[in-house]
Amino acid sequence: MTWFKKKEQKIEPVPEGERVVRTEGIFVKCPECDAALYKRELEESLQVCTHCDYHFRMGARERLAMLFDEATYDELDAEVVSGDPLDFVDTKPYKQRLEQAKRATGLPEAVINGHGRVGGFDTYVAAMDFNFLGGSMGVAVGEKITRLIERAIRDRAAVVTIAASGGARMQEGTLSLMQMGKIAAALALLDEARLPFISVLTDPTTGGVTASFAMLGDVIIAEPKALIGFAGPRVIEQTIRQKLPKDFQRSEFLLEHGFLDRIVDRREMRATIIRLLQFMVNPEIKVAPSPVFAEAPFDAGANGNDPDSKLTAEALRSVATEEREPEDEKRQAREGLKSEV
Numbered sequence: 001m002t003w004f005k006k007k008e009q010k011i012e013p014v015p016e017g018e019r020v021v022r023t024e025g026i027f028v029k030c031p032e033c034d035a036a037l038y039k040r041e042l043e044e045s046l047q048v049c050t051h052c053d054y055h056f057r058m059g060a061r062e063r064l065a066m067l068f069d070e071a072t073y074d075e076l077d078a079e080v081v082s083g084d085p086l087d088f089v090d091t092k093p094y095k096q097r098l099e100q101a102k103r104a105t106g107l108p109e110a111v112i113n114g115h116g117r118v119g120g121f122d123t124y125v126a127a128m129d130f131n132f133l134g135g136s137m138g139v140a141v142g143e144k145i146t147r148l149i150e151r152a153i154r155d156r157a158a159v160v161t162i163a164a165s166g167g168a169r170m171q172e173g174t175l176s177l178m179q180m181g182k183i184a185a186a187l188a189l190l191d192e193a194r195l196p197f198i199s200v201l202t203d204p205t206t207g208g209v210t211a212s213f214a215m216l217g218d219v220i221i222a223e224p225k226a227l228i229g230f231a232g233p234r235v236i237e238q239t240i241r242q243k244l245p246k247d248f249q250r251s252e253f254l255l256e257h258g259f260l261d262r263i264v265d266r267r268e269m270r271a272t273i274i275r276l277l278q279f280m281v282n283p284e285i286k287v288a289p290s291p292v293f294a295e296a297p298f299d300a301g302a303n304g305n306d307p308d309s310k311l312t313a314e315a316l317r318s319v320a321t322e323e324r325e326p327e328d329e330k331r332q333a334r335e336g337l338k339s340e341v
């Protein structure tokens with residue numbers, strides 16, 4: 001006689017696929033050192049591996065939140081999105097690709113414009129997102145970055161761009177390539193207005209983005225071990241029929257060869273940019289807006305500019321140099337002159 005009896009038949013067997021303990025969504029494996037990283041910890045360390053400092057890729061919105069004071073900023077130009085000027089179809093229609101990218105990333109385009117304060121400085125930041133069609137630069141991306149720079153000129157603010165891109169957007173053909181010149185022209189005006197432009201290069205920064213604004217920064221910063229280049233290594237090897245050196249097109253190699261000013265750990269990025277702005281932004285400087293923007297609504301008073309100033313671009317340089325002199329020194333100089341008389 002059996003003492004105990006199973007009331008019900010066998011326990012339901014666990015289906016094959018579910019026998020593994022579910023850890024996805026909690027842990028992330030570091031591709032560099034294979035360490036299992038607790039996802040929340042990884043978020044706290046700004047997506048940098050706490051064991052080997054491997055920098056995971058990061059989205060545009062997280063980038064902006066990381067940079068601005070109190071993670072607060074106004075998003076600009078969200079309405080500027082790509083059309084399909086060439087009615088382009090490869091394996092899929094371009095329109096369909098755009099819709100998919102928007103749904104998958106929740107972003108309107110491959111770049112997000114933000115305006116706010118960085119270390120108290122009025123700053124315009126454009127952050128690219130590699131998840132949106134490889135961070136490719138089409139007409140909308142070019143237009144957004146150009147508008148950002150133009151606003152900075154109008155407001156006498158600083159510009160920071162965070163590049164993450166595979167280059168020009170093939171589906172918009174030559175119209176994409178024109179963005180390189182357009183952004184570079186806007187940056188020339190920013191330079192003329194003597195406003196700072198800090199370019200941050202992240203993994204990966206390639207193609208038409210490298211060949212235009214990303215390499216035009218007053219200061220060019222890269223994240224560690226980021227892939228930065230124009231054409232990919234395979235294309236170059238096939239063209240020159242030579243083997244490329246190890247770590248070619250990585251941040252460290254580029255720094256060694258003079259293409260970068262600095263490599264900065266992401267966790268130090270905000271502090272570094274603030275230090276640079278402290279060094280480059282002189283709130284005392286008084287310069288009239290660039291003549292190109294003379295007709296645009298320009299609130300001179302709010303920006304510490306002289307509202308009565310009617311200077312032309314040619315006169316700017318002399319004024320800028322003159323006004324840079326600290327007020328105290330000038331007063332002392334004047335008083336010195338007086339006492340001599």
Ligand SMILES: [Zn+2]
Nearest residue numbers: 030033049052
């Ligand atoms: Zn690691």
